[in-house]
Amino acid sequence: MPDEYRAEALKCTLRVAVAVQEARALTLTYTFENGSAQNAYLFNLLYESIGDGPMFFTDANAVYVDLEDGGLALSHKIVPVPEGLKVEKPNVPCTTLVKPGERFQQMVALQLPLRVRTPYRRYEDKDLADRPVMRKAFFELGFFLAAREGESLGKKVKTSAGEATYFYPFSPASQKLLRVGPFSETVPVLLPRK
DSSP states (O other): OEEEEEEEEEEEEEEEEEEEEETTTTEEHHHHHEEESSSEEEEOOEEEEETTTTTEEEOOOEEEEEEEETTEEEEEOOOOOOTOOSSSSSOEEEEEEETOOOEEEEEEHHHHHHHEEEEBBOOOGGGOSSSOHHHHEEEEEEEEOOOOOGGGSSSSEEETTEEEEEEOOOOGGEEEEEEEEOSSSSSEEEEEOO
């Protein structure tokens, strides 16, 4: 039976069910409930690349995995550009709209061991340790609230999951974060070689 976690902010609730299957897979099922009077936009549509159109190539099972606070941050959020790194354009995920009084649910299935992955940091297998280490993990969901007219500030785009709204530019500091965990079970991760 999965463990369940909950966080609340701004009249919005995040519930996350976490299950580890025989140390081979981690399943997160999260539900976001919008109890506010405004539209909520979730930064949950992570993409690897952008094609013509533009077409954002999203993956429903993608999460960012980063070393944070002595554990692992699993997230759907805007990740700040690391200090000292120059990028052409910061990565801002596409959004899912959750209207007032509505809820949104997403399941993410991850193969274990996990690997560090952000828009700015990825490692090839040859750059990772041979054996995984166990770490406490938590999940973060980035979002923002806006009046119904706020959608006009975004751009309608096509993604692998269908139509979405893309808000660019958007500062990582301007998103709200709901965080649950650490999870009761530790999860294996392959760390970068030193």
